[in-house]
Amino acid sequence: MxxxxxxxxxxxxxxxxxxxxxxxxxxxxxxxxxxxxxxxxxxxxxxxxxxxTPYYEVHSILRTTQLKELDELNGTGVYKIDPEEALRRVGASLDSYETRVSFFNANRELFEPLKKGSGSLENAFAAFNEEQFTLLQPDPRKTSLVPFVGLKLEYPADVDGVAILNGMVRQAISDEKVRIAQDLEGVIKSRLNVINRQLTAARAKYEASKENKIAGLKEGDEIKRAQLQDELKALRGELRLRRQSRITQLDEAIAIARSLGIVKPTTPTSMGQDAGAAQGNIIRTEVFNQQFPLYFMGSEALEAERNGLLKRRSDDHTEPRIAKIQHELQLLENNRQIQFMQSREDEDLFLAALADLREESSRLENIKLDLSQLQLARVDRPAIEPIKPIKPIKMTxxxxxxxxxxxxxxxxxxxxxxxxxxxxxxx
Structure with missing residues (x-):
């Protein structure tokens, strides 16, 4: 300077x-x-x-319900939820914009004072929801003896904040009940679908098993029938051979008997004596260690036997086994086990797992719960009218x-x- x-x-x-x-x-x-x-x-x-404009603050606190309140739901064996989980779900519903919008749409008159100027009520509510609602939760850095969840609301004097907050809490609990009911219904439907698929699979398995068994029985019958027919054919062939062999033997014996002049049955001893000595009231008994030749029967008896054999049309009566075979073949004409299996009217009665599956299906179908009485959380502190506003603080x-x-x-x-x-x- x-x-x-x-x-x-x-x-x-x-x-x-x-x-x-x-x-x-x-x-x-x-x-x-x-x-x-x-x-x-x-x-x-x-x-x-x-x-x-004075602003007021209200809050509502919810705590865990008693376990007995959830016993009916848990007793279904389908849906499990503990009090802490129920409280967490209610808290998530309280913090859900969907729940708040649902309450807004059902109670628009409560939010009319928020509308300012030419703006829409929906925009006013969106701003109000963004700025004025606060979810209350335990501080993770501190130990809380009892879990809780809550909602805090700041609102201007011309808005009924108490009605809004309490209604919002009721809406959150109601919405969560609806979600649980939908979950329960979905789980029941899913399990019923599983049971129906199991029943379908069991029926298909049973049908396949039945057809397999019937096929096995039919095949067994066919095999048995073929074996019996083979045996019957062999027996009849054997009997024809025996008859032809017998006829041949008889022809030779008849020829010998004719050449010896034996017409009536005789014995070697009788042939050695004269005719006179052979007459009289004498009975002789002869004991030999071997069978007499067939021609000793005499040509008359032998010819009669041969004629009978030549006239025979069947040898079945000479073999008892043939009658038994025919009896067995007749039984094989109708397999009663196959008939009864094919004529069953209610196949489900023969399903091994049917009783358990039907019991479970019936139990699931009869689950009817009134979830309107279900208490998911206990309202420990509902919102009440505040004594004084939180702002503005006049003296300050x-x-x-x-x-x-x-x-x-x-x-x-x-x-x-x-x-x-x-x-x-x-x-």
Whole structure:
């Protein structure tokens, strides 16, 4: 800075320095300016504190229900849920935008005060939901004796926040009941479908097993029939050979008997005696260690036997086994086991696993639960009308207004002192 030759150096140095006493004296001289700014700021703060829309805060806390409340649902053996899981699901429903929108659509009149200007009520609700709802959960850094979940709502005075929050809690619990009912119905349908597939597979397996058994029985009968017919044919062939062999033997014996003149049955001893000696009332008994030749039967008896054999049309009566074979063949004409298997009216009665599957199917079909009475969570603290708003805090705002007004007044006074000092220095 250039030095003024007409002003002493020490005086110009004092001009550039700030004299604190002079500064405080200047501020004190403008104390009414500072008081006026403080009063004006207080007036503005007071007007805001008393004219601003008050906001209130309510919250609702839910805790785990008793295990007995879930016993009927868990007793189905299809769907399992414990109290902690039920509370978590209700908490997730409370935090769900879908649940809140569902409650909004069902209770639009509660949200009408939110509509401002030309904006839509849906947009107003979206903003309200984004800013005013807070999900309450236990602090993971702290140990909570009893699990809980809650919802906090901040709302302006013209909105019925208590009705909204309590209704939202009821909506969340109701929606979760509906989801559980849908889950239960889906699980039951799924298990019934599995059982039906098992029944279908069991029936198919049974049909295949039955057809296989019938085929085996038929094949066994055919094999047995073929074996018996082969045996019958062989026996009859053997009997024909025996008959032809017998006829041949008889022809030879007849020829020998005729050549010996044996007409009636005789013995070697009788042939050695004369005719007279052979007559009389004498009975002889002869014992031989070997059979007499066939021609001793005499040509008359032999011819009679041969004629009978030649007239024979069947030799079946001479072999008892043939009658047995024919009896067995007749039994094979109708397999009663196959007939009864094919005439079964209710095939399901013969399925081994049918009873268990039908029992399970019947149990699942008869599961009828009234989930409207199901208590998933216990409302430990419902929302109630608050005593005073949480904002604006009037005394704080007024005190802050006084402080800011005073600071503004001091700044204005300080600025005036500095400008006045510079003006005096230049004069």
């Amino acid at each position: 250039a030095l003024n030759p007409n002003v002493p150096a020490n005086q110009e140095q004092r001009t550039d320095e700030i004299d604190l006493f002079e500064l405080f004296s200047g501020l004190w001289a403008q104390k009414w300016l500072i008081v006026g700014c403080s009063a004006l700021a207080l007036l503005v703060a007071t007007a805001y504190a008393f004219l601003a 705002i007024m005190a802050l207004g006084v402080v800011l007004g005073g600071m503004l007044g001091v700044f204005a006074a300080l600025l005036r002192v500095i400008l006045r000092r510079k003006a005096n220095a230049l004069a």
